[in-house]
Amino acid sequence: MTDSKTTLKAASKASSKVQGSTQNKLPPKENFSEWYHELLMTAEIIDNRYPVKGMCVWFPFGFAIRKNVYGIIRELLDPDHQETQFPLMIPENEFMKEAQHIKGFEDEVYWVTCGGTTPLDVKLALRPTSETAIYPMFKLWIRSHADLPLRIYQIVNTFRYETKHTRPLIRLREITSFKEAHTVHATWEEAAAQVEVAIQRYSEFYRRLAIPFLVSRRPSWDKFPGADYTTAIDVIMPDGRTLQVGTAHHLGSTFARTYEITYEAENGEQKLVNQTCYGISERCIAALISVHGDERGLVLPWVVAPTQVVIVPILLGDKEKVLDVCRDLQQKLAAAQLRVQLDTSDERPGAKFYRWEMKGVPIRLEVGPRDIEKGVVTVARRDGVKVALPIDGLEKALIEEAEELQASIYNKARLFAESKVKEASSIAEAKEITKFGVALVPWCGEVDCGHQLEDQVEANLLGEPQYQCFTEAACAVCGAKTAKRTYMARQY
Numbered sequence: 001m002t003d004s005k006t007t008l009k010a011a012s013k014a015s016s017k018v019q020g021s022t023q024n025k026l027p028p029k030e031n032f033s034e035w036y037h038e039l040l041m042t043a044e045i046i047d048n049r050y051p052v053k054g055m056c057v058w059f060p061f062g063f064a065i066r067k068n069v070y071g072i073i074r075e076l077l078d079p080d081h082q083e084t085q086f087p088l089m090i091p092e093n094e095f096m097k098e099a100q101h102i103k104g105f106e107d108e109v110y111w112v113t114c115g116g117t118t119p120l121d122v123k124l125a126l127r128p129t130s131e132t133a134i135y136p137m138f139k140l141w142i143r144s145h146a147d148l149p150l151r152i153y154q155i156v157n158t159f160r161y162e163t164k165h166t167r168p169l170i171r172l173r174e175i176t177s178f179k180e181a182h183t184v185h186a187t188w189e190e191a192a193a194q195v196e197v198a199i200q201r202y203s204e205f206y207r208r209l210a211i212p213f214l215v216s217r218r219p220s221w222d223k224f225p226g227a228d229y230t231t232a233i234d235v236i237m238p239d240g241r242t243l244q245v246g247t248a249h250h251l252g253s254t255f256a257r258t259y260e261i262t263y264e265a266e267n268g269e270q271k272l273v274n275q276t277c278y279g280i281s282e283r284c285i286a287a288l289i290s291v292h293g294d295e296r297g298l299v300l301p302w303v304v305a306p307t308q309v310v311i312v313p314i315l316l317g318d319k320e321k322v323l324d325v326c327r328d329l330q331q332k333l334a335a336a337q338l339r340v341q342l343d344t345s346d347e348r349p350g351a352k353f354y355r356w357e358m359k360g361v362p363i364r365l366e367v368g369p370r371d372i373e374k375g376v377v378t379v380a381r382r383d384g385v386k387v388a389l390p391i392d393g394l395e396k397a398l399i400e401e402a403e404e405l406q407a408s409i410y411n412k413a414r415l416f417a418e419s420k421v422k423e424a425s426s427i428a429e430a431k432e433i434t435k436f437g438v439a440l441v442p443w444c445g446e447v448d449c450g451h452q453l454e455d456q457v458e459a460n461l462l463g464e465p466q467y468q469c470f471t472e473a474a475c476a477v478c479g480a481k482t483a484k485r486t487y488m489a490r491q492y
């Protein structure tokens, strides 16, 4: 089946524009916001025309990408986490129990107050996140040290009444794909080790997507409401602003105290548990699209591309013979577990090339009578590399090409990300750098200096880089000697 058959009528405006001409390009990526919105529509990722602000529709093609991306998350968590699902609605009395947590979310909660025409005795919150839905159940599930550690996750939608400017996949009122993990441990140290595990899994996840990232410990005023500390992963977007694409929180015993989650230790003593939670949302797909895409459309890593290889027949001379070779090739590649499509639509090859490039297909095969005579096909990679490869053994050769392509798109992304991070020794320098990227600023760690940095640089303090060491320098505010640094950036 060719892709045009799955095109929704709702997208006909966008697609007819695409199919009508091979000249139509996206706006330059330097106009990032315009480029991003246009690409989501033209490549059929997200339809932003749903009549509720901040709530978007996944096109089937976008959803196919989502499925592959979240497949990686499941693969990384499933060995030692159990997937589950909790209700969307949380009773007011449970929701309001944890004071710090409420303070962080109360302005963002949607409430259900009626069932039909009957006012509800207990109002129900649409989960903005699920701690208050899950932890009352943990109280029932956990009895003894033998029940620990407990590690669960769910992939669900959550709702937040965002008052800021909403953006598809980035700032939403319905977060459609929130993967939230919740773990329970006997000791604070075990929970701290779990936060590290979470960050390692997320790092592996972004490596597979070929996306470079920063890891930092959020400052105390920007941690998750109710957490002891928060470690976050940020991606540098094309305009130099950062997007927070993953967080892991050490919750200590704050929620355990509120929800009375205890376990019987080996010596018979009742003890409070220690907890963590960590999340990733569809922002990971916003990062995927934004980091790799170009003016010709999406550039998808091999592992997540719904179509990995497209075969475009060049129908000259003996057309039936060309089609026969293409069909054989399609079968052979499908048998080798590649996600392959043969495009037999009536369009000219140029229009097909354009459309599949827009969809980010990693490898395009062009098969014409001359190629067949020589026993080869033309392999065009999405990074622009073009080679002729023998039809014999092509399955294997394509896997090698896919590996090279992965390295090539990662390298390009890495060079860009590296060019965007610069050291600043003063507030003035930090201010200049954060106009285009991320500043690495000496910061003594004092809250007061941190607030002054944010005010004067007019950017956010992302926090201390993790897993890095620095030489001594003077805090950009108070001048005290420090080996500490903080990232600063304008954040989405």
Ligand SMILES: [Zn+2]
Residues within 6 Å of the ligand: 443, 444, 445, 446, 449, 475, 476, 477, 478, 479, 480
């Ligand atoms: Zn200072």
